[in-house]
Amino acid sequence: MSRPKGPILFDLDEDAPRAAPSEAPPVPEPDLPTPPDGRAMQTFAALAARRPSRLARLFWGLLGAILTFAISLAAWDFATSLITRVPALGYAVTALLAAFILVLVAIALRELAAFARLGRIDALHRKADTALADDDLPAARELTNDLVKLYTGREDTRWGRERLAEQRGDQFDASTLLALAEAELLVPLDAAALRQVEGAARQVAAVTALVPIALADLIVALSANIRMIRRIAEIYGGRSGTLGSLRLTRAVLTHLVATGAVAVGDDVISSVAGGSLLSKISRRFGEGVINGALTARVGVAAMEVCRPLPFSPGKRPKVRRIITTALSGLFPS
Numbered sequence: 001m002s003r004p005k006g007p008i009l010f011d012l013d014e015d016a017p018r019a020a021p022s023e024a025p026p027v028p029e030p031d032l033p034t035p036p037d038g039r040a041m042q043t044f045a046a047l048a049a050r051r052p053s054r055l056a057r058l059f060w061g062l063l064g065a066i067l068t069f070a071i072s073l074a075a076w077d078f079a080t081s082l083i084t085r086v087p088a089l090g091y092a093v094t095a096l097l098a099a100f101i102l103v104l105v106a107i108a109l110r111e112l113a114a115f116a117r118l119g120r121i122d123a124l125h126r127k128a129d130t131a132l133a134d135d136d137l138p139a140a141r142e143l144t145n146d147l148v149k150l151y152t153g154r155e156d157t158r159w160g161r162e163r164l165a166e167q168r169g170d171q172f173d174a175s176t177l178l179a180l181a182e183a184e185l186l187v188p189l190d191a192a193a194l195r196q197v198e199g200a201a202r203q204v205a206a207v208t209a210l211v212p213i214a215l216a217d218l219i220v221a222l223s224a225n226i227r228m229i230r231r232i233a234e235i236y237g238g239r240s241g242t243l244g245s246l247r248l249t250r251a252v253l254t255h256l257v258a259t260g261a262v263a264v265g266d267d268v269i270s271s272v273a274g275g276s277l278l279s280k281i282s283r284r285f286g287e288g289v290i291n292g293a294l295t296a297r298v299g300v301a302a303m304e305v306c307r308p309l310p311f312s313p314g315k316r317p318k319v320r321r322i323i324t325t326a327l328s329g330l331f332p333s
Contacts, residue, residue, distance in 0.1 A: 114244035121238040124150070124308040131174045132310075140174035144181050147308060150237050151185060156192075160184035182309050186236075190303070193232045194317060197299030198326035200228035205292030205327055209285045217291060225249070225295060229302045236306045252302050289327065296322040 075097055083090030124146055131139040148164065151157040164184040171177035203224050208217040229252060230245040238248075296319050304311065 111243050114239060115247075117238045118233070118244055118248065120150070121233075121236065121306060121308050125310065128178060128309045132178065135174050137172065137174050137177065140177045141168070144168060144177060147181055147185055150308065154237075156188060157185055160188065178309060179312050182312055182315070186307065186309060189235050190307075190317070193235050193299075193303050193306075194322065196228050196231045196235070197296055197303070197317075197322055200224045200299060201292040201295040201323065201326040204295045205288040207288075208291045209288030217287070221291060221295065225298055228295070228299055229306075232299065232302045233306045236303075236308060238306050248302075248305065252298060252305050289323075292327055293319065293323050296326065 079090060079094045079097060081090075082093055124143065127139065127143050127146075130136070131143055144164070148161055151161065161184070164181060167180055167184075168177060171180055204217070204221050207220040211217070211220075226245055226249050229249050233239060233245070233248055300317050300319055300322070303317065
């Protein structure tokens with residue numbers, strides 16, 4: 001039997017509904033990897049900026065007082081009983097305890113001096129804001145004198161102090177006088193502080209990207225940022241002790257968290273660690289870039305807090321430039 005030549009026609013049911021192309025279900029897309037979010041720095045910022053509750057502060061205060069009293073009483077009983085049994089050994093232990101108490105007093109005095117230095121820097125910063133807002137030339141001259149006293153004895157500011165003394169008499173408004181003080185005294189200190197920020201950003205980024213150990217990035221971010229903030233404070237003359245460093249770190253990160261500056265989804269960090277870069281490298285390397293970028297942002301905030309003068313317009317360090325310099329050669333560009 002031969003087959004018919006020509007096209008074959010099929011009868012369609014006219015009542016069957018016909019779907020429009022716009023009503024077709026979407027084509028499923030493959031699951032995309034979650035973009036890096038700088039988890040280590042986000043956690044560090046949240047932990048450092050969190051203030052303990054009043055009940056927690058009361059608990060730790062009472063616990064510290066009880067432990068201090070118990071340890072002191074036990075040491076006293078031990079020394080007196082030893083004096084009764086072996087007088088020479090007892091007096092030796094008493095001398096050691098007295099020396100230990102003297103060391104504790106010295107540490108406490110050092111911490112108080114550190115808080116005083118930080119308070120002095122903060123007072124200078126507030127005076128500068130007031131002098132600039134009111135265009136108060138006498139206040140600006142007084143502030144300049146305070147700055148010279150602050151950096152007297154530091155060899156790295158000697159040349160700047162001499163140039164400031166030569167030119168300050170030619171300035172007749174507050175803004176130009178403080179701009180001159182900033183250029184002569186603080187610009188070299190800014191360069192030294194930027195080197196600390198770049199080094200901390202590089203360290204945090206490298207450890208995050210290259211060390212696949214749980215919590216290693218968080219520990220490195222914690223230690224590197226606290227050390228960076230402490231060194232920045234020392235550069236600007238506000239050398240801080242242990243408690244002062246913790247207080248300064250909390251102040252810096254509280255400001256960052258309050259302003260949302262530790263967020264990853266802003267233009268600066270997205271442009272540096274955005275899709276064009278992260279598409280070429282692994283997620284671990286992307287986390288390193290973002291943690292380094294957030295560390296640079298913490299460093300700039302620390303410079304603003306520790307600096308005795310606010311940055312003049314256009315003088316504030318650019319986070320993008322710091323990231324580019326710090327991470328150049330560390331990751332693919």
